[in-house]
Structures are given as C-alpha cells and as structure tokens.
Amino acid sequence: MPDLHDGSVTRPVTRASSIQRKHVPMTTTASIAAGLVLLLLFIHITSIIVTLLRFRAGQRSAPQFARGPGVSLIRPVCGLENHIEDTLRAGFALRYPNYELIHCVADRSDPVIALIERLMRDHPQVPAQLLIGDERQSGNPKLDNMLKGGRAAAHGWILMADSNVLMPPDYIERCFAAWRSDTGVVCSPPAGASPASFWAEVEVAFFNGYQARWQYTADTLGFGFAQGKTMLWRRADLERAGGLEALAAELAEDAAATKAVRAMGLRVRLVAPPFAQPLGRRRLAEVWRRQLRWAQLRRASFPHLFAIEIFSGALPALLAAAIAAPAAGLPLTGSLLALGLVWYGAEAALVRAARWPLTPASPLAWMLRDLVLPVLWVEAWIAKDFVWRGNAMRSREPARITQTAREFLARFTAG
Secondary structure, X not given: OOOOOOHXXXXXXXXXXXXXXXXXXXXXXXXXXHHHHHHHHHHHHHHHHHHHHHHHHHOOOOOOOOOOOOEEEEEEEOOOOOOHHHHHHHOOOOOOOOEXXXXXXXXXXXXXXXXXXXXXXXXXXXXXEEEEOOOOOOOOHHHHHHHHHHHHOOOOEEEEEOOOOEOOOOHHHXXXXXXXXXXXXXXXXXXXXXXXXXXXXXXXHHHHHHHHHHHHHHHHOOOOOOOOOEEEEEHHHHHHOOOHHHHHHOOOHHHHHHHHHHHOOOEEEEOOOOOEEEEEOOOHHHHHHHHHHHHHHHHHHOHHHHHHHHHOOOHHHHHHHHHHHHHOOOOHHHXXXXXXXXXXXXXHHHHHHHOOOOOOOHHHHHHHHHHHHHHHHHHHHHOOEEEEOOEEEEOOXXXXXXXXXXXXXXXXXXX
C-alpha cells in the first residue's frame, strides 16, 4: 500500500498549485477587462440618457420678444460651400425683432460676395452689411475675418455664427433661452444634416452621436466647452475678456473662449437641441482633414482631457470584452455581437429621438468612425501641421503631457 505522505503523491499537488498560480495574472487581467467593459458601457449609456434629457428640456418654447435687446449677428463667410445659399438666406428670415446682420469676407475675389449682395437686395427690411478685407492679426483665419465685424457691431449682444449653420426662425430666441445669470457664452455644436454621400454619413456620425453627445454630457456636469459654430456673448463680457482679439490666445477661438469665460468665473452653456449644419456631399479626404484638425486643436488646448479620449469610442470596450469573455467561459463572437448591439442600439435610440439622419448606412458609419477614432488620437499627438481653408497652420509646441505622449508613441512605433 503506498505511503500517502511520500513525494509520489504530493508532487502532483505541487504541480497543480503551480499551474493555478500561473493563471492568477490572467484572471486578474480578465477581471480588469470585464470591469472596463461595464464601466465604458455605463458611461456610454449614461451620456445618451443625459443628452436625451437635455434635448427634452430644451424643446420647451423659446422666449418671445416684442422688442428684445439688440443683437449683432456676425457671420464669417469664405467660398461657396454646400448649401451656402440656404444657410445664408436663413439669416435674413429670423423672427427676432431687433438684430443686424454683418457678413465678413476676407478675399475681394470670393464668389460668395455676389450671393450675399443678392440676398441683401432681396431682403431690404433686414439691416445687413457686407464687410470685405483681409486682416492678419492672429493665426486663425476665421477670427481675423471677424475682427472688422466686431468693430462695426452696433448692439450690446454679439452673436457669432459660421456660414454653414442653418438657422431656424427662432435661432436668437433659443440662444437667449440657454442664458443664465452665471453664463459667459452660449454655444451650439453642429448637428450634421442632409448627407448626400457615404462619407457625409461618416461625418454625421462624428458630429451627432459622438461629439454632440459628449459636449452635452460635459455641459450637464458643469464644465461645458465653447463651440465656434455659434457663440452668443454679452458685449460687456467679451470686452472684459479682451475683445475678439483676445480669442487669438489659442489657435481655435472656441478653446480661447472657453478659457476666457472660466477665467471670469462664468460658464459656457449649450443650446439644446443643437442647430443643424447641412453637409451635402463629402469626400473621405475632407472628413479626415477636418476631424484631424479638430483633434489636433483639442490636443493643443486641453491635452489632459484629450488624453482620455482614447476610451470614448466602442473599440476599447470591444477589445476589453474580447479579453474578458473567454476567461468567463462566454463565446467570443456572441459576446462581441451582444455588446455591439447594445452599444450601437443605444446610439440609434439617441439619433432617432433627436431626429437626426438615420439611414441603412448609419451603423456602418458609426463603426467606421469608432475604428478611426484611435488613429486620429495617435496622429493628433504626433502631427503639428495642418491646413485650414488654404492656410498652413501649426499647433503650439506641446505641453509636458503632450511631449511625454509623443515620445512614448515614437518609441512604441519604432518597435
């Protein structure tokens, strides 16, 4: 009869214990991955719920003004963009009783000048003017274009609106509806509309279910960021911040506006729902350049916040699920499909409730966007040069966190 205490019996137990110990790091990794999946999914769905609640609250009727405070509406215009006649004409059809329109064009040979002059002739009842001239006082061509409009503005409220914003008739009233006593500037992110190509659908995916959702979530948490598409200022506050010229402190005037407002102890607030930007046809190169430029500007202005953007799309959650599912004894393919259905189903619910474009191509556009997001993130840390409306520009020398990230990425990509 064998001795139950000899090595022939105890050695297999020792080997089994050794095997178990080797699996401990894998179990820990899988547990962390599972926790990351749950956390990212919770944040994703919460941000969608927050955005929907904001939209519901914002859909209450905007205030009506018999007279209202005077508003100077400044529109920088450059070139004949898609839907440009529709968006510029909308500025002449606002129901607000006390506003002026100031169109700013830098290049005297710009073909958009003829369109603006025709619209002004067709709407003589609207106080409007066209200012032409190129001023180079900053590295921001749009801001330079608006400087002359700021000097010509006659009223105590300044409303800057990009030429591709499609203004509803109650545009100004809705901006005022978002104003509170602690507000420094009211803004609106763009809501992509009227896509006429697949790449325009991809841009809609960036604008709506991704960027707008995160902006409204941040705004609800009390640290909203300005968006240059629409910016309503009390003139006294803008002058206290240093005037339009002070917005050249950053390459992006909306980043400078955010910092200036916070420095005054005030808040950025968002109009809800956002105003539409009709896109028409878009090419891949256009979408890539625009999204990369915006990513570079966010990295340059808010590097600490940009650093965590890598977790903002679906890909990190899906990669974490690919690690966690096999360790939990779950089928890999089925787990990834289930997570994808919940993730993109929630985005579809947001898009449908917001009445944004929702087509058979939308799910593919959302998935492609989420695949591209990490590539944009890496490229934004590495690249500094970009072109904006024909102007070669360079983001500022990176802050310490930016330099550290660039060194890490350089070593990683070098192998």
